[in-house]
C-alpha cells in the first residue's frame with residue numbers, strides 16, 4: 001500500500017498529454033515527493049509510460065490505466081486505487097475530454113460518454129473514497145455557457161436550475177442526443193450556431209452536473225466540487241492553434257482550484273483563471 005494518512009493522493013484523468021500532462025507536471029513541481037502521490041490517468045499504458053518518462057520517472061507518480069469511454073476500465077481503475085493506493089483520494093481532476101468533428105448521433109454518444117456520463121460514474125464511485133476536505137475538479141469549457149447563451153430561455157433555466165436532479169439532467173442530455181437524430185434541435189431550443197455544439201452541450205451538462213454534485217455531496221465530508229475552464233489552449237484538441245495560449249497556462253487555471261482555500265471558492269461554481277464565471281455566457285455590452 002503506497003498511500004499513508006499524511007499523503008495527499010491526486011488523480012488526474014487524461015494526463016498523458018495536453019493540459020492534463022501539465023497539471024501533473026505542476027503538481028509535481030509544487031509538491032514534495034514525501035507527501036503527494038499523483039495517479040497519472042491514461043487510457044493507453046504506453047502513452048502513460050511515455051508521459052511518466054518525460055516527467056523524469058518520479059517515484060510519487062503512478063500510471064493508472066483509465067479509459068473514460070469504458071465502464072469496465074473505470075471499474076478496474078477503481079479496484080486498482082483500492083488495492084494499490086489504499087482506497088483513499090484527496091483530489092480528483094476530471095480532465096480527460098474529447099471534441100469530435102462529426103455532427104452525428106454516434107459522435108454525440110461518444111462525446112457524452114467521455115465528457116459527461118463517465119465523469120458522473122467515476123465521481124459516484126469515488127465519492128466514498130474521497131477524504132474529508134477533498135476536492136473534485138471537473139474540467140469544462142466556456143463553450144458550454146456560450147452554447148447556453150445561444151439556446152432558449154427555457155433550456156437556460158433547466159440547465160442552471162438550483163433544483164435540477166441528475167435524472168432530469170440525464171433526460172436533457174438524452175433529449176439533446178435524440179434531437180440530433182430527428183433533426184429537431186431547434187424545436188427543443190438549441191440554436192446550432194457553432195460547429196462544436198455537441199462538445200459545447202456536453203460541457204454545459206458537466207457544469208450542471210458539478211452544481212448538482214456540490215449540492216448533494218459537499219456537506220457530508222466538506223468537499224469542494226467545482227468546474228474549471230482552462231481557456232483556449234494550444235493542444236491536440238485545438239490542432240495546436242497558433243492564437244491559443246499555452247497548455248501550461250491552462251493547467252494554472254486548474255491548479256487555482258486545487259490550491260485556493262475552500263472558503264474563497266463557491267461550491268459548484270465554474271471558474272477560469274481563478275475568476276468565477278456565469279453558467280450562461282454574458283457578452284460585454286457594446287458601447
Ligand SMILES: NC(=O)c1ccc[n+]([C@@H]2O[C@H](COP(=O)([O-])OP(=O)(O)OC[C@H]3O[C@@H](n4cnc5c(N)ncnc54)[C@H](OP(=O)(O)O)[C@@H]3O)[C@@H](O)[C@H]2O)c1
Nearest residue numbers: 014018019043067068069095096097141232233235236237
Ligand atoms: N484545449 C483547449 O482549448 C480547451 C479549452 C477548454 C476546455 N478544454 C478541456 O480540457 C481538457 C483537456 O483538453 P486538452 O486540450 O489537453 O486535450 P488533448 O490534448 O486532446 O488531451 C486530452 C486528453 O484526454 C485523453 N482522453 C481522450 N479520450 C479519453 C478516454 N476515453 N479516456 C481517457 N482519456 C481520454 C487523451 O488521451 P489520448 O492521448 O489517449 O487521446 C488526452 O490525454 C478536456 O476536458 C477539454 O475539453 C480544453
